[in-house]
Amino acid sequence: MRKHTVQIDSQTCIGCGLCRKDCPTNNIQLENKKAKIIAQDCIMCGHCVAVCPKAAVSMTGFDEPPEEIGKPTVLDPQTLSAAIKTRRSIRQFTKQQVPAEVIAQVIEAGRLTPTGGNAQDVSFIVLKDEMDRFEKLAVKLFRRLLPLMKLVNPAARRTDIDDHFFFKKAPAAIVLVSRNQVNGSLAAANMELMAEACGLGVLYSGFFSMAVNRSRALRKMFQLKRGDKAVMTLVLGYPAVTYRRTVQKDPAAVRQF
Ligand SMILES: Cc1cc2nc3c(=O)[nH]c(=O)nc-3n(C[C@H](O)[C@H](O)[C@H](O)COP(=O)(O)O)c2cc1C
Ligand code: SF4
Numbered sequence: 001m002r003k004h005t006v007q008i009d010s011q012t013c014i015g016c017g018l019c020r021k022d023c024p025t026n027n028i029q030l031e032n033k034k035a036k037i038i039a040q041d042c043i044m045c046g047h048c049v050a051v052c053p054k055a056a057v058s059m060t061g062f063d064e065p066p067e068e069i070g071k072p073t074v075l076d077p078q079t080l081s082a083a084i085k086t087r088r089s090i091r092q093f094t095k096q097q098v099p100a101e102v103i104a105q106v107i108e109a110g111r112l113t114p115t116g117g118n119a120q121d122v123s124f125i126v127l128k129d130e131m132d133r134f135e136k137l138a139v140k141l142f143r144r145l146l147p148l149m150k151l152v153n154p155a156a157r158r159t160d161i162d163d164h165f166f167f168k169k170a171p172a173a174i175v176l177v178s179r180n181q182v183n184g185s186l187a188a189a190n191m192e193l194m195a196e197a198c199g200l201g202v203l204y205s206g207f208f209s210m211a212v213n214r215s216r217a218l219r220k221m222f223q224l225k226r227g228d229k230a231v232m233t234l235v236l237g238y239p240a241v242t243y244r245r246t247v248q249k250d251p252a253a254v255r256q257f
């Protein structure tokens with residue numbers, strides 16, 4: 001994360017204490033009915049900025065200003081539930097290209113996803129023009145590993161690693177990179193939802209992510225640093241398949257105490 005600081009304009013502050021109450025790191029105190037930041041080593045979550053009724057708090061070093069929130073956006077639970085229920089992994093794509101602005105919108109959903117400790121430690125590798133080159137390396141690796149997999153995994157015995165095993169001839173993919181598996185996975189889930197909202201079909205490719213993590217050549221080409229992981233790969237394109245009904249799933253395993 002870049003270096004940022006939190007500032008409070010004491011002229012504007014009315015000493016209501018809302019920022020202090022909502023700060024997750026106890027980093028704000030009230031002195032003479034004015035809020036004061038204790039140190040600049042907090043997690044820079046911006047709750048103090050977001051909650052202040054007088055817009056007296058600001059954070060430096062960002063490319064974007066905070067936006068005023070009018071009426072809060074509330075998702076309609078039925079629509080959301082239907083979207084979650086009817087989405088499917090897409091493995092057949094049309095040849096239609098994904099416009100750059102749609103890719104940007106999907107990445108934006110990942111950028112805005114929360115991260116533990118506000119680490120903002122997820123980055124994105126967009127694959128479009130050179131997908132074949134990267135897929136070839138991954139295919140080569142998996143063809144080498146397949147005999148071993150066949151020994152332990154019955155499904156692998158029926159698997160053929162064809163030339164399009166990973167990307168299924170899709171026009172684009174985004175690899176999510178992070179040191180933190182959870183942060184990367186949360187971003188991936190929101191990006192999937194956004195991609196679906198933009199009319200795209202998505203395949204979570206755990207296999208391509210695995211290939212990246214195991215291939216020295218791919219790690220080098222993608223400039224992954226030590227500790228970085230390809231947490232997930234979203235294969236993206238317009239679906240060439242229509243699903244006519246939902247899929248049955250087992251009941252939720254719930255324990256209540
Ligand atoms: C973490 C994760 C990794 C996955 N990796 C792959 C993959 O590498 N290749 C593939 O064909 N499907 C992959 N899938 C898709 C799953 O097989 C699929 O989600 C599951 O069978 C349920 O089908 P649905 O997504 O259509 O509901 C992955 C799914 C998840 C959540
Ligand atoms: S940015 Fe977050 S952690 Fe830092 S002072 Fe504001 S509310 Fe507290």
Ligand code: SF4
Nearest residue numbers: 013014016017019052
């Ligand atoms: S929320 Fe705003 S007005 Fe209230 S104490 Fe904090 S800085 Fe001052």
